[in-house]
Amino acid sequence: MQWLKAVQRDNWTPTKYSFLCSEHFTKDSFSKRLEDQHRLLKPTAVPSIFHLPEKKRGAGSHSRTRRRGTRKASGGLRGRSSETDGKGAAGSSSSENLTAKPESCKPKRATPKGETAPRATHKAALQERAQRSPQGPPGDALAAAASGSRAVASTPAGDAGRESGGAPDGGLVDKSGISKDDFSPPGSGACRFIGSLHSYSFSSRHTRERPSVPREPVDRKRLKRDVEPGCSGTSLRPDKGLAQSPPTSSLTATPQKPSQSPSAPPTDVTPKPAAEAVQSEHSDASPMSINEVILSASGACRLIDSLHSYCSSSRQSRSQVCCLRGQVEKKKGELRSLRQRVSRSDGQVRKLQEKLDELQRGSAPRASSLPAPSREPPKMSPVVEPLSWMLGTWLSDPPGAGTFPTLQPFQYLEEVHISHVGQPVLNFSFNAFHPDTRKPMHRECGFIRLEPDTNKVAFVSAQNTGIVEVEEGEVNGQELCIASHSIARISFAKEPHVEQITRKFRLNSEGKLEQTVSMATTTQPMTQHLHITYKKVTP
Numbered sequence: 233m234q235w236l237k238a239v240q241r242d243n244w245t246p247t248k249y250s251f252l253c254s255e256h257f258t259k260d261s262f263s264k265r266l267e268d269q270h271r272l273l274k275p276t277a278v279p280s281i282f283h284l285p286e287k288k289r290g291a292g293s294h295s296r297t298r299r300r301g302t303r304k305a306s307g308g309l310r311g312r313s314s315e316t317d318g319k320g321a322a323g324s325s326s327s328e329n330l331t332a333k334p335e336s337c338k339p340k341r342a343t344p345k346g347e348t349a350p351r352a353t354h355k356a357a358l359q360e361r362a363q364r365s366p367q368g369p370p371g372d373a374l375a376a377a378a379s380g381s382r383a384v385a386s387t388p389a390g391d392a393g394r395e396s397g398g399a400p401d402g403g404l405v406d407k408s409g410i411s412k413d414d415f416s417p418p419g420s421g422a423c424r425f426i427g428s429l430h431s432y433s434f435s436s437r438h439t440r441e442r443p444s445v446p447r448e449p450v451d452r453k454r455l456k457r458d459v460e461p462g463c464s465g466t467s468l469r470p471d472k473g474l475a476q477s478p479p480t481s482s483l484t485a486t487p488q489k490p491s492q493s494p495s496a497p498p499t500d501v502t503p504k505p506a507a508e509a510v511q512s513e514h515s516d517a518s519p520m521s522i523n524e525v526i527l528s529a530s531g532a533c534r535l536i537d538s539l540h541s542y543c544s545s546s547r548q549s550r551s552q553v554c555c556l557r558g559q560v561e562k563k564k565g566e567l568r569s570l571r572q573r574v575s576r577s578d579g580q581v582r583k584l585q586e587k588l589d590e591l592q593r594g595s596a597p598r599a600s601s602l603p604a605p606s607r608e609p610p611k612m613s614p615v616v617e618p619l620s621w622m623l624g625t626w627l628s629d630p631p632g633a634g635t636f637p638t639l640q641p642f643q644y645l646e647e648v649h650i651s652h653v654g655q656p657v658l659n660f661s662f663n664a665f666h667p668d669t670r671k672p673m674h675r676e677c678g679f680i681r682l683e684p685d686t687n688k689v690a691f692v693s694a695q696n697t698g699i700v701e702v703e704e705g706e707v708n709g710q711e712l713c714i715a716s717h718s719i720a721r722i723s724f725a726k727e728p729h730v731e732q733i734t735r736k737f738r739l740n741s742e743g744k745l746e747q748t749v750s751m752a753t754t755t756q757p758m759t760q761h762l763h764i765t766y767k768k769v770t771p
């Protein structure tokens with residue numbers, strides 16, 4: 233409704249094929265499509281420019297006031313008034329009033345290129361037709377656009393120069409009225425190339441339209457002949473289409489009621505006279521109506537625009553790749569500096585290790601002060617001879633069994649070392665491990681002494697649980713039975729505390745060492761806690 237108000241045409245109802253020239257809109261009515269900077273009309277835009285600059289309007293153009301005025305005036309007068317200005321056909325008739333508008337705005341879709349001299353004579357014919365059709369029906373915008381293209385076609389040679397002149401915004405406009413800016417989104421060469429496809433698209437359309445041009449004078453002559461005063465519009469062209477068009481609308485481009493399905497827009501919407509004018513010129517060269525031109529133009533434009541989108545998206549992909557490359561380079565740099573730091577740290581660690589080794593060497597007793605290593609094992613003291621059956625390294629076989637009233641039965645592995653260094657004492661260590669995880673469990677180590685010339689044995693042990701204990705007993709043959717003599721523990725030893733311990737070692741008939749441990753705790757009486765059999769692995 234705002235558009236209708238702005239256009240101020242009497243009795244004009246736009247159809248879905250109606251167009252309004254972009255130059256009726258202020259610059260801020262347009263936005264640029266993000267992907268390819270293609271110019272788009274904002275949905276809220278309302279046309280506001282109708283008094284075009286004097287330069288564009290020119291004497292052969294029109295203002296709205298004039299158009300409205302001329303519409304009210306008789307067709308003949310209008311035709312003559314354009315004659316008097318001597319500048320061209322635009323504005324010389326009601327149809328040209330309509331067509332002059334897009335012309336002055338440099339229509340971008342349907343203006344053929346390169347039409348010069350023939351226009352003047354063709355214009356004359358049109359003027360005559362206009363005079364013969366004084367009752368120009370309300371102009372349709374499409375009619376305006378379509379007949380606009382014809383109006384440009386009928387523009388005198390002098391107008392051609394004006395057409396190829398500067399666009400209102402200073403941009404280059406070719407003869408077809410296409411501003412370079414219209415299809416040249418800023419960007420890559422690819423965009424420029426795709427933009428040139430638009431030009432190609434248009435010029436090829438015009439080329440299709442142009443075969444008629446050389447013939448135009450002939451047609452024009454025929455037109456002129458046909459439009460002798462007194463001839464009706466129907467006599468202008470004997471063909472069916474023209475015969476159906478009202479005589480008064482021969483130049484006013486009355487939109488025809490669709491007679492076919494909307495899928496056949498050329499016949500539906502083509503302003504008959506304009507279309508027929510084209511067709512008459514194309515009778516033997518693939519006739520193409522203005523609407524066909526426009527529709528094929530929009531199809532081609534859409535295709536080319538889709539190329540722009542592709543181009544734009546590939547540009548985006550390229551820029552993303554560039555961005556990612558930059559990030560990769562940055563990360564590589566970070567990695568390099570981290571590697572340098574690691575290697576510096578490695579160097580420092582090495583230096584510290586060397587320093588530590590040096591210090592340890594300095595604090596350790598001199599090798600020369602140790603007794604010379606003997607190739608022979610130390611001679612066993614006869615004092616410990618009664619316990620010699622215990623010497624060796626033993627491994628649990630099978631795993632030991634743990635029990636206690638307060639505990640779930642459990643298994644364990646154990647390694648036992650019992651040795652001497654020539655002293656009248658045996659050294660021992662018991663190291664238990666979890667049978668599955670092999671994690672260290674109970675550990676104890678100590679000494680076993682024999683009272684010389686007796687079978688009395690003292691067993692001294694320190695355990696990882698914080699207990700130290702002395703057990704004493706007797707060795708009889710290959711069996712040693714001992715019981716706790718004293719038990720001490722750390723102040724924070726876990727409860728319940730063990731209060732009594734008894735052990736029995738024996739070498740069984742299979743040559744295996746067996747150990748059985750029983751204990752009494754603060755909560756439980758003397759009960760067996762462990763039983764295990766070891767197999768000797770070293771002598």
Ligand code: HEM
Nearest residue numbers: 634638639642644664673674727728729730733749751753
């Ligand atoms: C003579 C040596 C040992 C003494 C005096 C001793 C003493 C104890 C005591 C007092 C308890 C606590 C019982 C309770 O909570 O009521 C205990 C628990 C236990 N002992 Fe022994 N134990 C000895 C050797 C071993 C050995 C060689 C193993 C082998 C792995 C072992 C495995 C365990 C286990 C698994 C428990 C239960 C969990 C725990 O309380 O840590 N013990 N032992």
